[in-house]
Amino acid sequence: MADSRLEPVVLSEDEWRTLTGWARRRSTAQGLAMRARIVLACAEGGGNVAVAARLRLRLRLRLRLRLDRKTVARWRSRFLAHRLDGLSDEPRPGVPRTITDAQVEEVVVRTLEEVPAGSTHWSKRELARQVGISPTSVAGIWRAFGLQPWRTQNFKISTDPLLIDKIRDVVGLHLAPPAHAAVFAVDEKPQIQALQRSAPVLPMLPGVPKRRSFDYVRHGITSLFAALNTATGKVIGKLSARHRAVDFRDFLDEIDRQVDPGLAVHLICDNLSTHKAPVVHAWLLAHPRFTQHFTPTYSSWINQVERWFAELERRCLERGNFCSLEALKAALEEWIKVWNEDARPFRWTKTADQILDRICRYCDRISNPAH
Structure with missing residues (x-):
């Protein structure tokens, strides 16, 4: 019989794809993810000792997590004998199951089709009392079936006739931009507040998060016009005290100055009246290389600059502490500068047909008599 320490591991394309997916899971070091990493490392070559050392160096495992040649040998031999099926856990002895299939079904059905009296959704303790099992068991069933009754999401279907x-x-424009043209996702973030906390911010400590006072002093507001180049990820920004149509026109002048004169410019805008004002229309007529494209109403999610605004809010504004309006403006300008130094575009993946199909599926669902 061949020594499993020396027998090479050869993977098919499907096995490699499956093992790679398992290895990316957030799992314990001794779970399925680690077994997949071991087999992938064995496929790279080397004996069990070399594979174990390579994985320890690559994963920087702590000493209490056991990964030695015996562990590698076990999963190498299990894979060679049973392929992917050999990486799953074998049946283990334990306490007999106490929850019946009927109780599992009752938990799932009640969660999906009923609500408790006087409430909008189930809690695990309330449902556990109704079914006659423990709250921990209810939580486990919810986790197994992907049920999260405490969560909700908001949405809005566009009523635009030209949707x-x-x-x-x-x-x-996102998936196939025109040749010899620059495509910009354009919008403004109005009334950004310069907020200063009423007490000094306490820094983060081991085991203690950063702390700040609930109340604040407001030192003024500013508005930010931004144009995201969908091909490069770079942003053209302009701060303004207000966000009127003339301010938007001035921002278009800034875009015109910074874009190569030999390129056509396509602007993706939402349906704000500022973007459709006569002064903006007159400016576009005087600059024929600019073309304006409008998103459907209630569909700002299709404008990529909104994703950039989310990054700005999360990484610059949400925890910012600004002692003056000038400090806020300086922070915004610095953020745009830092972003552009290492700019990367957002990758759009959905086609128009996929988006429309999903809208149609939703409309069919809510048209059902049950709704």
Whole structure:
């Protein structure tokens, strides 16, 4: 019989794809993810000792997590004998199961089809009392079936009569931009507040998060116009005290100055009246290389600059402490500068047909008599 320490591991394309997916899971070091990493490392070559050393160096495991040649040998031999099936856990002795299939079904059905009296959704303790099992068991069933009754999400379906045409237009610019042209996702973030906490911010300590006072002093507001180049990820920004149509026109002048004169410019904008004002229309007529594209109403999610605004809010503004309006403006300008030094575009993946199909599926679902 061949020595499993020396027998090479050869993976098929499907096995490699499956093992790679398992290895990326957030799992314990001794779970399925680690077994997949061991087999992938064995496929790279080397004996069990070499594979164990390579994995320890690569994963920087702590000493209490056991990964030695015996562990590698076990999973190498299990894989060679049973392939992917050999990496799963074998049946283990334990306490007999106490929850019946009927109780599992009752938990799932009640969660999906009923609500408790006087409430909008189930809690695990309330449902446990109704079914006659422990709250921990209810939580385990919810986790197994992917049920999260405490969560909710908001949405809004566009009522734009040109919804289909606008989606195809904007998504087409994301997926197949025109040649010899620059595509910008344009919008403004109005009334950004310069907030200073009423007490000094306490720094983070081991085991203690950063702390700040609940109340604050407001030192003024500013508005930020931003144009995200969808191909490069770089942003053209301009601060303004207000966000009127003339301010937007001035921002268009800034874009015109910074973009190569030989390129056509396509602007993706939402339906704010500022973007459609006569002064903006006159400016566009005087600059024929600019073309304006509008997103459907209630569909700002299709404008990529909104994703950039989310990064700005999360990484610059949400925890910011600004002692003056000038400090806020300096922080915004510094953020744009730092972003552009290492700018990367957001990758758009959904096609227009996929978006429209999903909207149609939702409309069919809510048209059902049950709703």
